[in-house]
Structures are given as C-alpha cells and as structure tokens.
Amino acid sequence: MSDKNTQPTFFSLGVAVEITHALFEMGITHTFAIQELTLPIALEGRDLIGQARTGMGKTYGFGVPLLDRVFDSADIEELDGTCRALVVVPTRELAVQVGDDLARAAKYTPIQVRTIYGGRPIEEQTQLLKSGADVVVGTPGRLLDLYHRNILALDRVAILVLDEADEMLDLGFFPDVEKLMSALTHEHQTMLFSATMPGAVLSLARTFLHQPVHIRAEQTDTSATHASTQQIVFASHRMDKPSCIARILQAKDRGRTIIFTRTKRSAAELAEDLAARGFSVGAVHGDLNQQAREASLEAFRAQAIDILVATDVAARGIDIDDVTHVINYQTPDDPMTYVHRIGRTGRAGHSGTAVTLVGYDELNKWKNIDDELELGIGEPPQWFSTSPELFAALNIPDDATDQVGSAKRVFGARISARSMGNRGSSRGQRSARSGRVGKAGRAQRSSGREQSSRSRHRSRPTQRFQD
Structure with missing residues (x-):
C-alpha cells in the first residue's frame, strides 16, 4: 500500500x-x-x-x-x-x-x-x-x-x-x-x-x-498476512513455553503485546504466571464477566498494562494500531485464525512481530498453516528459553531471566469458580516461586433530542465526491 x-x-x-x-x-x-x-x-x-x-x-x-x-x-x-x-x-x-x-x-x-x-x-x-x-x-x-x-x-x-x-x-x-x-x-x-x-x-x-x-x-x-509483520516460528516444549514467553516479553523493541491462547483455562493460567513473574498483564477470555473484559481492554488501550492474554473469540475487537508483538502461545487451529491473530500487529502502516510457539504435538497443524498460506517458513527450528537463536531473533538482552520484578495481580480479573478447578501442580510451583502459596480460595480475585439541533444546511466541500 x-x-x-x-x-x-x-x-x-x-x-x-x-x-x-x-x-x-x-x-x-x-x-x-x-x-x-x-x-x-x-x-x-x-x-x-x-x-x-x-x-x-x-x-x-x-x-x-x-x-x-x-x-x-x-x-x-x-x-x-x-x-x-x-x-x-x-x-x-x-x-x-x-x-x-x-x-x-x-x-x-x-x-x-x-x-x-x-x-x-x-x-x-x-x-x-x-x-x-x-x-x-x-x-x-x-x-x-x-x-x-x-x-x-x-x-x-x-x-x-x-x-x-x-x-x-x-x-x-x-x-x-x-x-x-x-x-x-x-x-x-x-x-x-x-x-x-x-x-x-x-x-x-x-x-x-x-x-x-x-x-x-x-x-x-x-498475501493474506501483512508484509510489515515479521513472522518468527519455532518449536517449543510445552513445559518451557512460559519461560520462553517471559524472555520474549523482555525484547528491547517490545511495546504493547497480545498473547493468544487456544482455551480460556490456558489464558487464565498464563496471565497468572506472567503476573507472578512481575509483568503488567490483563486477560480477556470467556470465563471473565463482561465488566472485567472491558476493564482489561481499556487498560490495554490506555497503556496502563502492556500485555494482554486473550482467546480468539474474546479478542476480535482489539483494534489498536501500535501493537508491536503478537505471540501465539499455542498454534492456531486453522490458517484463517492465524491470519486474524497476527493481523493485530503490523497495522495501519506500522511494523510488527508475530511469534508462534509450536508444540511438538502441533507440528502437523503448523505445516497445514504454512502450506495453505504459502508462507514458505517450513519446519520450525527447535529452540528453548535459553537458546541463543531465540535471543538473537527477537533482540532479547543477554541478561533476560524468568523474573522481571515482584509478583503482581492480573489486572481487573475475577476468575470464575469453574475456571479454577484442577489447575495442576504448576500453579503451586508458581505460587511458591512468587512467595504467594495460600489457600486455593485465594486464587479467586476480586478483581428524543430536539430536531432543531440538526441542520441539513451545513457546509460541504464542492467536490462530492450470539453473543
């Protein structure tokens, strides 16, 4: 254009x-x-x-x-x-x-x-x-x-x-x-x-x-994707993905960032994990009430937070021109979902970076996306959170670590009770790391006018040109 x-x-x-x-x-x-x-x-x-x-x-x-x-x-x-x-x-x-x-x-x-x-x-x-x-x-x-x-x-x-x-x-x-x-x-x-x-x-x-x-x-x-968007794709072990995300979020040129997950539970868990690592993060997914979702979106637009973790359906209305990074925490289910996700960056003439973490069980799914969209990326390299290739590809400082500050709370989110069941031992490990081990219940966070006012005789240029 x-x-x-x-x-x-x-x-x-x-x-x-x-x-x-x-x-x-x-x-x-x-x-x-x-x-x-x-x-x-x-x-x-x-x-x-x-x-x-x-x-x-x-x-x-x-x-x-x-x-x-x-x-x-x-x-x-x-x-x-x-x-x-x-x-x-x-x-x-x-x-x-x-x-x-x-x-x-x-x-x-x-x-x-x-x-x-x-x-x-x-x-x-x-x-x-x-x-x-x-x-x-x-x-x-x-x-x-x-x-x-x-x-x-x-x-x-x-x-x-x-x-x-x-x-x-x-x-x-x-x-x-x-x-x-x-x-x-x-x-x-x-x-x-x-x-x-x-x-x-x-x-x-x-x-x-x-x-x-x-x-x-x-x-x-x-092409279905923006030429102004750099696409970085690598294979990542499921257990190492949160650490990879933590390091990507420390990239030198990173601004507002959207992280997409496939499920509501993944969105809630990842948002909590990142907040425990010290990041300012909000969440938008179906287990949050509408007020909490709107609060997170508004905070993201106002730059009160710079990271938003979202599911696909909940994030359809995120229309912000200066999102610098989009991260696919899980590989999208189909090519069009991939296009919609990474289309949140590189908008309106801006450049952007789209990162996709492909799980080892998602390689066939990625191949389908790569083939149908004719991206030419091919089989993704295998990188870990400590791989020099990851640091180089995303301009991550050499001293980037898992933790960037003291633990925070996910912005504005009161997670529904049904989303809290069976979160697994990983949550306990995260809570221990952040010094916030407590009862399971602590996870639920409080998070006709007059027509005379309208004139049809106003100035106009001479050229006319379920939810």
Whole structure:
C-alpha cells in the first residue's frame, strides 16, 4: 500500500466537514485504500462488498459514509431517535470498538450512536434505545432479542452493515444474521465487509444485496498476512513455553503485546504466571464477566498494562494500531485464525512481530498453516528459553531471566469458580516461586433530542465526491 499521505483526504472525497473535523482531531486526514475505494460508491447509497485484510481501515471504510448519509442524505428520513443505520458485528469487544469509533467521528453531528451486546442487562440497553438511537452497533443475538421484544425498530433502517462477515460465519452467528436481514423488507442500502470471502458469505450477498459492487483493497494475489509483520516460528516444549514467553516479553523493541491462547483455562493460567513473574498483564477470555473484559481492554488501550492474554473469540475487537508483538502461545487451529491473530500487529502502516510457539504435538497443524498460506517458513527450528537463536531473533538482552520484578495481580480479573478447578501442580510451583502459596480460595480475585439541533444546511466541500 502506498504512503497514506499520497492518498486522497476524506474532505476531498466529499465527506461532510463536521465529520472530517472530528477525524482531523484524531489525527486522521487521508484515506487508506479500502476507504478511498468504498467512499464514492457508499456515499451514493449503493450496495457494496468491501474486502481488505484486518487492520487496513475497514471500520471507517463503512463508518464514514454511513455517518455522512445519516447526517445529510435526501433519501434518508430526518433523525427522530429511531434507528437509521444498523451495524452488525460478531463479538462484544468488536461492538464496543466500532461503536466508539463511530461516536468519535460523529462528535460534531447530532447523531446518537448506541452499542448493544450480550453480557449487559437488557433493561439497561432498553433504556438506552428508548433515549434515542440513530445508529445502532451490536451483536446478532442481542439485536435479534431486542427486535423480537419490539424494542429495536428496524422498519426505518436505511443502511445495514455487516462487519467481519467471515468471522460471523466462523462463530456460528449466520442464522441470527439472516433473520435480522430478513426483517428489513423495505428498500435500504447494505454494505458487507469481510477479510475473506467464503462461499456462505457470497451466498448471503447474492440473497440480500442488490447488484453489489465488490471492492478489494489488494490485488488478488496479495498475501493474506501483512508484509510489515515479521513472522518468527519455532518449536517449543510445552513445559518451557512460559519461560520462553517471559524472555520474549523482555525484547528491547517490545511495546504493547497480545498473547493468544487456544482455551480460556490456558489464558487464565498464563496471565497468572506472567503476573507472578512481575509483568503488567490483563486477560480477556470467556470465563471473565463482561465488566472485567472491558476493564482489561481499556487498560490495554490506555497503556496502563502492556500485555494482554486473550482467546480468539474474546479478542476480535482489539483494534489498536501500535501493537508491536503478537505471540501465539499455542498454534492456531486453522490458517484463517492465524491470519486474524497476527493481523493485530503490523497495522495501519506500522511494523510488527508475530511469534508462534509450536508444540511438538502441533507440528502437523503448523505445516497445514504454512502450506495453505504459502508462507514458505517450513519446519520450525527447535529452540528453548535459553537458546541463543531465540535471543538473537527477537533482540532479547543477554541478561533476560524468568523474573522481571515482584509478583503482581492480573489486572481487573475475577476468575470464575469453574475456571479454577484442577489447575495442576504448576500453579503451586508458581505460587511458591512468587512467595504467594495460600489457600486455593485465594486464587479467586476480586478483581428524543430536539430536531432543531440538526441542520441539513451545513457546509460541504464542492467536490462530492450470539453473543
């Protein structure tokens, strides 16, 4: 992709000055490729399919034209606090991320953006919708529930967006998505965004979209992974993986880091292990309540912590441009999961490092990923936490050790009782090392607005361009 400063600006493509001003305050002026290509078509109200790799600006690719049209388009009814645009996303965390992004871009407009998802009291979200919701971002299950309760009205929705449609397919949300789309029997614009285009997504597009324009931000032979991401892969013994992680986290150029695990238990155990070694770490996985998950994500965004241990589903909404390292503590189950994981680094023009620790029982799984994505990495070398090759590959200081400071607590996490069973002797060994041996119970840690405020006669550049 070319340097972003050679790309056209949002203003030059005809976006309302109220929106471009808000973007400017966030340091956003020039478009990325997917935004440049989708904006003129989306602003005309046409159906489209936008395809680009994760981290390449898809959110504002649909979000900016959506806000612009809701704010001032002749074919969309005046705002009255009922939904004019609906954005459907696969996970709670992604709903929060997209909702926040749209709300910031709508700062100087009267548009009210509401975020709806499971894990929060439905009464609270009912009141939120009743207080006024021009743009609603949400997960399929909760949106469908509110629709069936006659709380979320869809009869005046002018724009529908499906974000990360391929992930909704993977997570089994498509039946709910189809029900939501079927509820929109009136004429409306539909935009579907996806990193990949599996058969079910194409079938959905053929069924519900009207003559959509298919836009790809890359050439058809573009690699599924970012060229700006260095990929380091090595075989690691299961018992040595925590020590390897501890040393990788001491790399000289490391900033914010996301560590992916396959299971909730692995995420909880690894987060506890790293905290016991003195690292500032938070966790995001399904055994944490929504409040704890959101607290960890917010602390990570605010750099109160610089390490986040997460499972795949829980981490779908982590959209932070300057993550320097992604670490696969366990080899992903399939190639697309690998792409999504390492796509959390090397985003928006930044460089990044992706490290994958392949267990000896995961070698066949890695071979499948390497072959299908045509990475050309081949059989990974066998390294240990003390291997000079590991230190050299990741710029780790020679004096890096297992412990970096006094033991800490995992940020904000109260781990559910069911996740605490049968943790094994390794936890006792870690507690002994950190001087925190105690009763098993100690492991459970407390961790309608007025329409006169909206004018359609505002300045505009002359060029129009279940969860």
